[in-house]
Amino acid sequence: MTSAKAAIHPRRVGDITVTVLSDGYLDATLQVVRNLPPDPEDLLRRHGGRVPPRISVNTFLVQSGGRTALIDTGSGDSMGPTLGQLPRGLAAVGVAPEAVDAILLTHMHPDHSNGLSDAAGRRLFPNAEVVLHESEIPHWFDDAAMARAIESQRIRYFGQARQQIAPYRRDRVREFRGGEVFPGVTAIPIPGHTPGHTAFLIASGNARLLVWGDTVHIPELQVPRPETTMMFDTDPDAAAKSRVRVFDMVVTENLPVAGMHLHFPGFARVTKGAGGFALAPEA
Numbered sequence: 336m337t338s339a340k341a342a343i344h345p346r347r348v349g350d351i352t353v354t355v356l357s358d359g360y361l362d363a364t365l366q367v368v369r370n371l372p373p374d375p376e377d378l379l380r381r382h383g384g385r386v387p388p389r390i391s392v393n394t395f396l397v398q399s400g401g402r403t404a405l406i407d408t409g410s411g412d413s414m415g416p417t418l419g420q421l422p423r424g425l426a427a428v429g430v431a432p433e434a435v436d437a438i439l440l441t442h443m444h445p446d447h448s449n450g451l452s453d454a455a456g457r458r459l460f461p462n463a464e465v466v467l468h469e470s471e472i473p474h475w476f477d478d479a480a481m482a483r484a485i486e487s488q489r490i491r492y493f494g495q496a497r498q499q500i501a502p503y504r505r506d507r508v509r510e511f512r513g514g515e516v517f518p519g520v521t522a523i524p525i526p527g528h529t530p531g532h533t534a535f536l537i538a539s540g541n542a543r544l545l546v547w548g549d550t551v552h553i554p555e556l557q558v559p560r561p562e563t564t565m566m567f568d569t570d571p572d573a574a575a576k577s578r579v580r581v582f583d584m585v586v587t588e589n590l591p592v593a594g595m596h597l598h599f600p601g602f603a604r605v606t607k608g609a610g611g612f613a614l615a616p617e618a
């Protein structure tokens with residue numbers, strides 16, 4: 336039973352169930368980090384991180400009002416054996432890919448959207464609509480932006496985004512600017528990491544949870560030092576501004592958060608003290 340090893344963890348948000356389904360992890364190098372704080376390895380260790388950093392990749396299943404959505408799809412089979420675990424997690428919670436009504440994408444990057452389609456160009460979620468910000472697809476189909484990108488990102492980012500969305504594009508894509516996009520789920524654009532990068536606020540009764548996408552990639556560095564950016568941010572300055580805006584919002588509103596790259600199971604709270612922002616994983 337491979338499904339016995341699936342890393343999954345359910346959480347209630349009022350009447351809505353949000354279950355983290357791990358897609359796995361990847362070991363990164365600090366060479367992908369920009370605007371690094373001094374002594375980054377020390378900062379990583381002091382906050383309990385590994386050196387070099389290990390990055391969790393999470394997706395979230397949302398069951399609300401009799402409908403089923405998945406926030407992001409993981410990396411499919413495109414990023415090696417430590418990733419691509421989402422199908423196992425789905426099987427473990429007893430949800431067939433055919434039963435997924437909507438895929439809400441925080442953005443299109445290999446570790447978030449390469450699980451949409453297989454190599455033969457077939458939809459892995461045959462009955463789902465893909466729901467994403469209106470700035471996302473135009474960016475990845477922008478030939479001029481593709482030409483400007485560094486070589487390693489032309490195929491892996493632009494090429495694969497085009498390939499992954501193709502089987503859905505004709506009649507199964509719904510684009511938004513913001514607002515409620517699924518029962519109890521509101522889209523909050525937080526551009527910078529990509530032009531259409533979006534957080535999803537899940538609310539039911541008095542309970543709320545913000546799934547903040549890639550607000551941080553390496554929490555040990557980017558929570559205490561929000562100015563730290565990543566080489567694959569489309570607009571690093573805007574990404575850093577969005578990060579601080581999200582931190583301020585979740586502190587002010589005392590909102591629990593869930594992150595694609597927070598360590599599994601990925602639920603936490605942000606606090607702000609004299610030393611800046613800090614992250615407290617949920618018990």
Ligand SMILES: [Zn+2]
Pocket residue numbers: 444446447549595596
């Ligand atoms: Zn990511």
